[in-house]
Amino acid sequence: MRSGFWNCVRASAAALAALALAVAPGLRAQDRAPRRIQVEKYVIQAELDPATHKLRARAQVQFIPGEDVLNATFELNNNLSPSKITDAAGQTVVAQRYQQDGTLRVGFDRPLPKERPATLTFEYDGTLAGGENQPVEGLKLAYVGDPVSYLLYAGRWFPVSTYQVDRFTAQLDITVPQGLRVIAPGRGEMKPAPAGKATWSFVYDRPGFPGSFAVVREQPQRFTESGLPVEVYFRGPEESQAQAYAEAAGKIVSFYASKFGPAPLTSMALVEIDAGSVNGYSAPGITFLSPRAIGNKLNYRLLSHELAHQWWRGMVSPASRADLWLDEGLAGYSEMLYVEELAGKAALEDVARDNEIAALTNDSVPVIRGASLEEFTPEYTSVVSKKGAMVMHMLRWVIGDEAFFNGLKQYAAAFAGKPAGTDDLRKIFEKTSGMNLEGFFIQWIESSGAPEFKADYTVFRVAPGKCQTLPPNKQKEGCFRIAGKIKQDMDTFRMPVEIRIDSDAPEPEIRRVDVAGTASDFSVETFGRPRKVTVDPENRVLKYNDKVRIQVAINRGQQSADAGEYEDALKEYQRALDINRNSSLAHFRIGEVFLAQANYQSAANAFREALNGDQEPRWTEVWAHINLGKIFDITGQRERAVNEYNQAVRTRDNTQEAQAEAQKYLKEPYRRERRPEVSEK
Numbered sequence: 001m002r003s004g005f006w007n008c009v010r011a012s013a014a015a016l017a018a019l020a021l022a023v024a025p026g027l028r029a030q031d032r033a034p035r036r037i038q039v040e041k042y043v044i045q046a047e048l049d050p051a052t053h054k055l056r057a058r059a060q061v062q063f064i065p066g067e068d069v070l071n072a073t074f075e076l077n078n079n080l081s082p083s084k085i086t087d088a089a090g091q092t093v094v095a096q097r098y099q100q101d102g103t104l105r106v107g108f109d110r111p112l113p114k115e116r117p118a119t120l121t122f123e124y125d126g127t128l129a130g131g132e133n134q135p136v137e138g139l140k141l142a143y144v145g146d147p148v149s150y151l152l153y154a155g156r157w158f159p160v161s162t163y164q165v166d167r168f169t170a171q172l173d174i175t176v177p178q179g180l181r182v183i184a185p186g187r188g189e190m191k192p193a194p195a196g197k198a199t200w201s202f203v204y205d206r207p208g209f210p211g212s213f214a215v216v217r218e219q220p221q222r223f224t225e226s227g228l229p230v231e232v233y234f235r236g237p238e239e240s241q242a243q244a245y246a247e248a249a250g251k252i253v254s255f256y257a258s259k260f261g262p263a264p265l266t267s268m269a270l271v272e273i274d275a276g277s278v279n280g281y282s283a284p285g286i287t288f289l290s291p292r293a294i295g296n297k298l299n300y301r302l303l304s305h306e307l308a309h310q311w312w313r314g315m316v317s318p319a320s321r322a323d324l325w326l327d328e329g330l331a332g333y334s335e336m337l338y339v340e341e342l343a344g345k346a347a348l349e350d351v352a353r354d355n356e357i358a359a360l361t362n363d364s365v366p367v368i369r370g371a372s373l374e375e376f377t378p379e380y381t382s383v384v385s386k387k388g389a390m391v392m393h394m395l396r397w398v399i400g401d402e403a404f405f406n407g408l409k410q411y412a413a414a415f416a417g418k419p420a421g422t423d424d425l426r427k428i429f430e431k432t433s434g435m436n437l438e439g440f441f442i443q444w445i446e447s448s449g450a451p452e453f454k455a456d457y458t459v460f461r462v463a464p465g466k467c468q469t470l471p472p473n474k475q476k477e478g479c480f481r482i483a484g485k486i487k488q489d490m491d492t493f494r495m496p497v498e499i500r501i502d503s504d505a506p507e508p509e510i511r512r513v514d515v516a517g518t519a520s521d522f523s524v525e526t527f528g529r530p531r532k533v534t535v536d537p538e539n540r541v542l543k544y545n546d547k548v549r550i551q552v553a554i555n556r557g558q559q560s561a562d563a564g565e566y567e568d569a570l571k572e573y574q575r576a577l578d579i580n581r582n583s584s585l586a587h588f589r590i591g592e593v594f595l596a597q598a599n600y601q602s603a604a605n606a607f608r609e610a611l612n613g614d615q616e617p618r619w620t621e622v623w624a625h626i627n628l629g630k631i632f633d634i635t636g637q638r639e640r641a642v643n644e645y646n647q648a649v650r651t652r653d654n655t656q657e658a659q660a661e662a663q664k665y666l667k668e669p670y671r672r673e674r675r676p677e678v679s680e681k
């Protein structure tokens with residue numbers, strides 16, 4: 001059983017296995033250096049033939065050199081090949097294709113002068129039929145076919161410069177077979193087209209990211225009840241979800257408008273793509289959703305995340321690739337705000353705990369270097385989206401709700417339609433809070449890792465009248481003074497941290513301590529005798545403790561297991577067991593690895609250990625029984641298998657449809673679908 005769900009990340013374990021999860025060596029030069037060229041506008045004529053998966057296009061790129069340039073580099077999907085590239089005078093220019101990183105390097109005979117507008121026209125075509133040779137290997141980001149074609153900006157289906165950073169305008173003329181419908185950002189109209197075809201033309205004239213569109217067969221289902229006109233293009237079983245998604249979209253957009261300021265959109269199209277692509281993707285006024293993500297119940301977290309990108313990407317975008325977290329992290333935090341709006345504070349804290357674990361699962365790369373990771377991988381999501389969201393969550397606590405929400409609104413207003421950098425965001429929050437936040441951003445954006453707190457302290461009895469912080473008239477009995485230090489390992493760390501002192505008094509004492517460096521003093525007086533000091537009781541700070549370490553190790557193990565790296569996975573799970581021998585979850589995950597390796601005896605032992613462990617989380621019980629049942633079925637011991645399935649039924653736990661699974665194999669023995677893969681190690 002797989003738990004956990006990543007927005008913007010494909011969830012298929014098989015697809016993940018195909019992916020090398022390698023970390024690129026570092027930021028590419030273009031990630032922070034001034035840009036050599038700035039793309040301004042695209043004029044694209046594209047023709048799609050879904051029957052043959054073919055795309056044929058002509059893209060005119062208008063750009064401004066930031067310096068005298070002898071060459072310019074563009075990214076273009078490796079499935080597409082240019083047949084001709086010409087300059088403004090119509091002269092053919094030469095280009096070199098680099099398949100490794102999907103770039104196209106165009107060279108010029110003489111330098112293009114700085115600041116003088118230049119033009120290149122690319123004629124290219126190719127077959128976009130599957131996940132092969134896509135910008136992220138195995139993931140369909142640009143696809144032409146039935147029943148839906150989708151060409152996402154992330155799929156580099158046109159020559160892209162400074163991905164996710166350069167804002168551009170666009171004119172798209174998309175020709176498709178008659179009867180199909182094109183959904184693209186901007187104003188649309190029909191243009192004359194050859195017989196049997198239709199040309200849909202779109203103009204998007206505010207600089208932004210209008211480089212994504214879809215081609216569908218169906219008519220939209222239209223909804224206007226929420227105040228936001230929503231067109232839904234869902235197919236098959238997902239069609240019944242159309243109304244729920246449309247209504248939710250309207251609610252989410254008006255919630256964000258109340259928090260961030262006016263919506264940068266007047267209508268929304270929700271388009272179902274297919275399971276081979278990302279779970280969700282955003283373009284101006286369009287949200288692309290995979291059927292897996294739409295599911296059979298409103299996935300409001302994914303929808304709220306994707307809609308937040310209308311503000312954080314569409315409206316305000318990262319000034320450089322080092323600032324990508326401003327796009328993903330703010331969308332991630334907007335999603336958390338919507339969880340809070342819909343389900344309350346406790347639900348927000350639950351998501352914060354999950355995000356904390358996700359953020360720490362890949363904590364060796366600082367947020368500012370997130371661009372060195374491959375987009376749509378768990379590592380990227382962990383660093384850029386989850387940790388980015390947690391930085392906003394912590395910031396809100398440090399500066400308080402008023403300064404935080406004022407800051408968000410001011411940030412959106414000041415940078416609407418423009419790029420913004422991390423320093424721009426920091427300065428706005430410094431203004432609304434009156435605090436210096438440089439240390440905070442250095443800690444959480446530029447550095448990696450997280451602290452682990454310990455409190456050392458002594459308790460003194462203080463005579464009546466000598467208690468310094470308590471009112472004299474209440475000191476007949478004197479008080480207790482608890483004095484000590486909060487310790488943690490990170491020299492540069494500086495942030496307020498709460499401590500809670502539980503004492504004999506009915507109410508605990510809560511104090512904010514400014515933690516700076518490895519040891520910070522605190523002193524608190526209480527009437528009751530202090531019993532226990534807890535650092536960061538409300539979990540405001542991204543930090544390690546034993547519980548977090550166990551979950552992080554298990555998460556890392558799962559990432560390795562998903563990639564087929566079973567040895568590494570077992571090492572991580574063992575790390576979790578080193579902290580807590582009784583972790584049912586660690587034993588359960590070990591059982592899964594052995595099961596995948598067809599090592600049935602070891603798998604059965606591990607599932608038994610899971611049953612005898614701390615039963616955290618509870619679902620380990622029902623699923624350990626089911627897996628034991630499967631092992632007995634595989635090894636021809638039907639009676640013992642039935643016994644396990646019956647025990648699964650008795651737990652009444654239905655996490656991830658466990659009960660249906662147990663019933664299914666009570667009726668009919670479990671059979672392996674195929675021979676197990678044999679690990680090469």
Ligand SMILES: [Zn+2]
Nearest residue numbers: 008305328331
């Ligand atoms: Zn996102």
